[in-house]
Amino acid sequence: MSSPTRTILLLAALLAIQIQNVVGNEYELPFFLSLGSKQLKQRVDCVSPMTDAQREWCRWNDDIVGLIVDGATKGLDECEYRFQKRRWNCTSSERDHFRAALSRGTRESAFTYAVTSAAIAWSVSRQCALREDLTQCGCGREDDEAGDDWDWGGCGDNLDQGRESSARFLRDDVKSPSPERRLMDDHNIKAGIEIAVRETKRNCRCHGLCGACAIKSCWKELPRNFHQIGAVVENKFDGSVKMKLNSGGGALEVAERNHVPPSNFDLVYLESTDYSRFCVKDSSVGSHGTHGRLCDPESSGTEGCAHLCCGRGYDTFEETDIEKCNCKFVWCCRIECEKCYRKVKRSYCKE
Structure with missing residues (x-):
């Protein structure tokens, strides 16, 4: 599958699975996925059906939208890589199957949202720092205090821009036929972003005569290989927590008594997956079968x-x-x- 095709399919199902016309409890494909194969582009235009706020932001940040597309493509690649040995293998070659798989509040949906938000944050953060041709973002700014023997310097990854961009096109767009699904998606999107940011390391370079480390400048840097972040998200998938809407209807609570509540880095889901339904092709659950x-x-x-x-x-x-x-x-x-x-x-x- 070509890179632009994978981009459209994933961004559509995640970035826009929320911009939906809901008939009963069925998702109507939104934005990027709804473009279809005949309108695939290397980069996404700032057109309807984005929300008004997204379109306005997109027009002023067209460089960054290209990075978001790159990140979403990386997220889909990682999803297929992580699930290649499971009954549901995250394949997006058929739009209706992918939509059906993500329309339920399962662990698989939780993972896909989280890995995509993580990939977008990772892509934007790193590329803003690495690419000199970008005019709308650059090196990250450090607000944390420096150490006794080092100071902030160099060109660190732009974590603030990565967070904002991922949230802008995912969290800000969560619309769902049920309040519990909206809360689930929102939690997993935020979790993916924070999982990525938590993998940041401080790298330093020494400066001084004859190689002496009289001055040390440091910067924050995300992993160069996204597989490292994908492995963490997969681990969270295996330990994801089943939730339900609380009595007040405004928040999620653990579905199983005495279960430890999830942290901001954990994935949550609403319904268990019947993996026997992925044995044969079944478009209603997004299964291609395993034959x-x-x-x-x-x-x-x-x-x-x-x-x-x-x-x-x-x-x-x-x-x-x-x-x-x-x-x-x-x-x-x-x-x-x-x-x-x-x-x-x-x-x-x-x-």
Whole structure:
């Protein structure tokens, strides 16, 4: 799937799953997803059906909207990467399936919202600091006190801009057919942003004669590889907390008695997932089924054939992989490699 296609599908389902016409309890696809494949663009135009506030902000921050698109694409990539060995694998190749999967208040919806908000915050924060061609954002400003032997300096990631941008296109747009789903989405969006920001580290550089560290300047920096943040979000998915609307109707509370309330970094959900419904193709729950999926006969985990194939069994084939090998440097200046053929056995779920 092309990068712009993945961008539109994810931003639509998350960034705009909220701008909806609700018929009964069904989501009507909003904004980016509703554009469809015929209108895919490398960057998103500041057009309807954005909210008025979003359109106005977009017109004045068109550079940053491009970074938001990049972040949303990264979020979808991470979602598919993290779920590639599960029955629901976060595939967005069919719009209706993706919408159906996200229309329920499940752990999967919680993860998708959180990983996308984290990816947008990460993308905007880092690119604002790294790219000199951007005129609407730059290095981050540090308000925290410096240390006794170091001071703030360098060009740190723009965490404030990352937070604002992710919230602007996700949190500010949460509209839902039920108050509990709105509260769930809002919590998970905020959690994703804070999970990303919490992975920030302080990096420092020494300055002085002959390599002495007489002066040390430091800056804040997010992980260079988003997989590090994605792993944290996946861990939160596995430990997500089931919630329900409280008696007052204005907040969520834990659904199970004596369960520890979630923190601002935890994911929350409203309804349990019936994973047996992901065994076969079922558009009502956003399932493509698991037939033809690669599985591991030796594993007892989610990627194991016993679990992933849902009892239908699997077929094992011997396949040939072609790899580069025996590479050598040729003066000057190129690398030449031979082709090596390697026999491997792979197993796939039966229909």
